[in-house]
Amino acid sequence: MQATGTPAGRATRKGLVIGRVGTAPVMVDSGLLLLAALLAFVAGPIASHALPTLGVAGGYLVGLGFAVLLLGSILLHELAHAWVARRRGVQVRQIVLTLVGGHTEMAQAGTAATSALIAVAGPLTNLAVAAVAWLAWQNVPGGGVPALLLVMVASSNALVTALNLLPGLPMDGGWILEALVWRVTGRRWTGTIAAAWCGRVVAVGLPVVAIGVPMASGASPSLFSVIWAAAVGAMFWTSAGASIAGAGVWRRVEVFSIRSVARPAVAAPVRAVLADLPADGEVVVLGDRGDVVGYVDRVATAAVPAEARGTTPVGAVLVPLPAGSVIDGRLTGQDAVRAVQLAARMSPVLAVLGPDGVVTGLLRYLDVARVLAGTPRLGHRDHPRDP
Numbered sequence: 001m002q003a004t005g006t007p008a009g010r011a012t013r014k015g016l017v018i019g020r021v022g023t024a025p026v027m028v029d030s031g032l033l034l035l036a037a038l039l040a041f042v043a044g045p046i047a048s049h050a051l052p053t054l055g056v057a058g059g060y061l062v063g064l065g066f067a068v069l070l071l072g073s074i075l076l077h078e079l080a081h082a083w084v085a086r087r088r089g090v091q092v093r094q095i096v097l098t099l100v101g102g103h104t105e106m107a108q109a110g111t112a113a114t115s116a117l118i119a120v121a122g123p124l125t126n127l128a129v130a131a132v133a134w135l136a137w138q139n140v141p142g143g144g145v146p147a148l149l150l151v152m153v154a155s156s157n158a159l160v161t162a163l164n165l166l167p168g169l170p171m172d173g174g175w176i177l178e179a180l181v182w183r184v185t186g187r188r189w190t191g192t193i194a195a196a197w198c199g200r201v202v203a204v205g206l207p208v209v210a211i212g213v214p215m216a217s218g219a220s221p222s223l224f225s226v227i228w229a230a231a232v233g234a235m236f237w238t239s240a241g242a243s244i245a246g247a248g249v250w251r252r253v254e255v256f257s258i259r260s261v262a263r264p265a266v267a268a269p270v271r272a273v274l275a276d277l278p279a280d281g282e283v284v285v286l287g288d289r290g291d292v293v294g295y296v297d298r299v300a301t302a303a304v305p306a307e308a309r310g311t312t313p314v315g316a317v318l319v320p321l322p323a324g325s326v327i328d329g330r331l332t333g334q335d336a337v338r339a340v341q342l343a344a345r346m347s348p349v350l351a352v353l354g355p356d357g358v359v360t361g362l363l364r365y366l367d368v369a370r371v372l373a374g375t376p377r378l379g380h381r382d383h384p385r386d387p
Contacts, residue, residue: 015096021082024092031099032071039067042224043152050148062145066152071097073129073157077164078102080125081118088114100235103170112183112191119175123164130157168199170239189254192247196240203236252372257332258340261371262352262361265295274301274309274317282362284351285318292351294320295362319349326351329360340368 015027040063047066048059075097081104082092091107109115133154140147165173174195181191210229214221265282270293277283283296300317325347331339343350344365352361 021079021092021095022086024082024094026095027097029096029098032097035099036064036067036071039070040064043067047148051145062148066149069149069153070156073126073153073160074102076129077122077125077160078104080121082106084118084121088117090114090118112179115182116176116179119172119179122172123161126157126161126164130154130161133157166202167195168202168236168240169195169243170199170236174199187254189247189250192243192250196243196247199236199240199243203233203240206233206236248374249372252374253337254333256336256371258327258329258336258352258363259361261367262329262363265352265359265362267359268296268314270314270318272314274304274312274314277301277314284359284362285314286359292321292326292359294318295349295351321349321351322346325349326353327363329354337372340365
């Protein structure tokens with residue numbers, strides 16, 4: 001599976017680093033040991049039944065060997081995602097093998113085609129492993145453990161391919177579906193929502209199939225299959241919900257504009273006195289060369305007696321802004337969000353400039369964060385002081 005970043009940042013995992021792809025670490029999570037044990041536990045009896053001469057202990061040893069080979073296939077799956085991503089200019093941040101298999105964390109793909117190519121690379125790798133193992137099995141004389149392992153690797157990789165191509169997030173088939181809808185509509189977040197809801201359908205469908213198919217043929221459902229389907233379904237449902245929330249962020253990013261979030265402001269020279277300022281609203285203070293030097297603290301202004309405002313300089317209520325604390329009010333979408341993130345490193349409050357370089361507003365990073373998070377922005381009267 002692949003996992004992409006969001007405007008809000010990225011999650012990171014801790015684990016044992018076993019290698020690197022470029023600068024991206026390849027890590028093993030502690031849950032991988034449990035996954036290996038589960039695979040060996042399931043495969044052991046199958047091996048003993050197929051080759052009775054192995055005995056119980058020998059069967060579990062073959063099961064452990066199968067677990068190692070399958071986990072190696074999963075690693076190849078994730079490396080394929082990473083290789084295609086790097087070839088398409090997408091930053092790969094880390095590869096992690098976990099209890100549920102693994103995922104490759106990377107930056108957002110710039111186009112629908114890139115996203116689809118990255119997604120399909122993993123399942124195609126498992127399909128290739130299945131084909132190679134099946135062809136090798138055809139040429140192994142005499143059967144035995146090697147032939148059994150090849151059959152198990154071929155069948156398990158075919159199953160992994162099919163599961164990963166299920167058309168719902170978080171599986172690779174979901175990313176492919178997202179890319180198709182993105183390509184048709186021109187909106188990535190529309191594709192994400194469509195693929196996430198398909199993921200929820202798959203989440204409900206897995207346990208239904210695990211119970212319904214055996215019952216339809218007159219057999220009893222396997223307890224292990226039902227538990228597995230329910231666990232995977234729960235993971236699908238949770239991940240799909242996170243994808244829907246992330247799509248909401250991208251939708252808000254798409255329509256975001258500096259002008260819509262900035263609070264209207266007027267400019268005043270640093271040599272002005274408080275009596276020269278408007279009674280309400282934001283005021284950006286300009287230096288002698290017309291550069292932004294700060295803004296007026298309205299709480300401090302309100303504390304100055306009316307009779308003293310004619311002689312109190314603006315500098316007495318000035319909140320200084322460092323150089324570079326300005327932003328172009330014409331920016332929209334991802335360009336606007338990136339510009340705010342960069343400028344906010346200088347200051348959480350920014351002066352907004354119009355097309356002619358004239359101050360038109362004051363932008364607070366907290367307001368931007370609230371808009372992108374989908375929470376209402378409070379008015380400036382409710383926030384007389386800055387975050």
